Amino acid sequence: MMLHVWNFSPGSPSMSTMRAPLVLLVDDDPQSLKLLSDALAGQPFALAVALDGEMVLRQVRREAPDLVLLDALMPDMDGFEVCRRLQADPATRDIPIIFMTSLSDTASRVRGLELGAVDYVTKPFVRAELAARVRAQVAVRAGARALAEKNAELERAAAELARARDSLEAEVVRRTDELMATNQRLAHLNRVAAMTELATSIAHELNQPLAAILSNAQAARRLLQRSPPDVSEALLALGDIVEDDRRAGTIIQRMRAMLKKGAPRADALDLNELAREVARLVGNDALLRGATLRLDLGPRLPRVRGDGIQLQQVLLNLVVNGLDAVADRPAGGRLVVVRTRSDGKDRVSLSVEDAGKGIAQEDLERIFEAFFTTKAEGLGVGLAISRSIVEAHGGRLWAENNPGEGATFRCTLPIAEEGGV
Ligand SMILES: Nc1ncnc2c1ncn2[C@@H]1O[C@H](COP(=O)(O)OP(=O)(O)OP(=O)(O)O)[C@@H](O)[C@H]1O
Numbered sequence: 001m002m003l004h005v006w007n008f009s010p011g012s013p014s015m016s017t018m019r020a021p022l023v024l025l026v027d028d029d030p031q032s033l034k035l036l037s038d039a040l041a042g043q044p045f046a047l048a049v050a051l052d053g054e055m056v057l058r059q060v061r062r063e064a065p066d067l068v069l070l071d072a073l074m075p076d077m078d079g080f081e082v083c084r085r086l087q088a089d090p091a092t093r094d095i096p097i098i099f100m101t102s103l104s105d106t107a108s109r110v111r112g113l114e115l116g117a118v119d120y121v122t123k124p125f126v127r128a129e130l131a132a133r134v135r136a137q138v139a140v141r142a143g144a145r146a147l148a149e150k151n152a153e154l155e156r157a158a159a160e161l162a163r164a165r166d167s168l169e170a171e172v173v174r175r176t177d178e179l180m181a182t183n184q185r186l187a188h189l190n191r192v193a194a195m196t197e198l199a200t201s202i203a204h205e206l207n208q209p210l211a212a213i214l215s216n217a218q219a220a221r222r223l224l225q226r227s228p229p230d231v232s233e234a235l236l237a238l239g240d241i242v243e244d245d246r247r248a249g250t251i252i253q254r255m256r257a258m259l260k261k262g263a264p265r266a267d268a269l270d271l272n273e274l275a276r277e278v279a280r281l282v283g284n285d286a287l288l289r290g291a292t293l294r295l296d297l298g299p300r301l302p303r304v305r306g307d308g309i310q311l312q313q314v315l316l317n318l319v320v321n322g323l324d325a326v327a328d329r330p331a332g333g334r335l336v337v338v339r340t341r342s343d344g345k346d347r348v349s350l351s352v353e354d355a356g357k358g359i360a361q362e363d364l365e366r367i368f369e370a371f372f373t374t375k376a377e378g379l380g381v382g383l384a385i386s387r388s389i390v391e392a393h394g395g396r397l398w399a400e401n402n403p404g405e406g407a408t409f410r411c412t413l414p415i416a417e418e419g420g421v
């Protein structure tokens, strides 16, 4: 049996939005229960009653009262046992309990408090005192509840925030992957497009050596069929064949390197190290040409991200062009300088300056077109390939005439981000 006596007073504004607090009165004597509910009538909380321990345990689970006013001495299950069980269950542990003991029974009072009761009242009770103690505990309980609710709300908000952050991070990762994949596709398409544009010229370029090879081969056959065979002339024709074959081979090799599929390497590279390596590679050649290759390498040069072999190819092309450009200069004036510098921000520059004849103003851009060459033995693809490599690295490559004599080829590259792989 559970009896609800709704003594709800609208006086307290904080109660108006929630259900009124519920106080469970427990006593085995119905007479005492009646006295208790009379004493607590008119207070801002609802009352429920229970007559024995078993009933308390059942009702507490169902009704979740905000306070239990518990008689210590009951037959069967006494108040202490009820209290112990409520305390042992996490679901009911937080419900405050006020013990009711007889005036003379100090031991019970102490025991109740030890078991976790928040307060006690003595029987027979003074109405005003009882009401005040119950009110105080109900107010404490309401405060604790509000706090717990706020806490749960905060936890929910924090969890939501964490979820939002996680999904944002996942989205960023997904978009970055997508962009990188697109970038790689674009880089490849770029190269393919550039190559398609060149295809006609390539066919033409290859046609020349192939036609020469054919006519030289026919000539050699004729020369060898003579009696006696003209071996020395045939050898000359074969020598030309070898030369033309090499030329065709070089063209094909370079195209293949450019068309190579797949992402270029992305290592963190030290351009100073790269410059030293190139200097080692062409050192001998420069010496034979009576030219000087000087390195002017900037301090604390940040690394750039890229493909070392490709960037080495770029620098090699520029240096060889520089050496070609100073070939006509008098000995002592054949100087080529490789310079590296950091802009102190996010770029590194690499330049090759020569003391040659410079470049006609109208050719400053044309020299980057494929097969543009002014050299008898030139293919005219060095600068075209170099520019496409530099641009694939997110950089720029251009030519300028020096204020004095000669030209400077400048290349800027973005530095590798710190912490990157
Ligand atoms: N440092 C320079 N000074 C003056 N002219 C230059 C310089 N570098 C390049 N050029 C001009 O640009 C042209 C194209 O250069 P590029 O390197 O593309 O081809 P190439 O040197 O002629 O042949 P290769 O394909 O063997 O490199 C050269 O033929 C030359 O006329």
Ligand SMILES: [Mg+2]
Binding pocket: 317, 320, 321, 382, 383
């Ligand atoms: Mg060249």
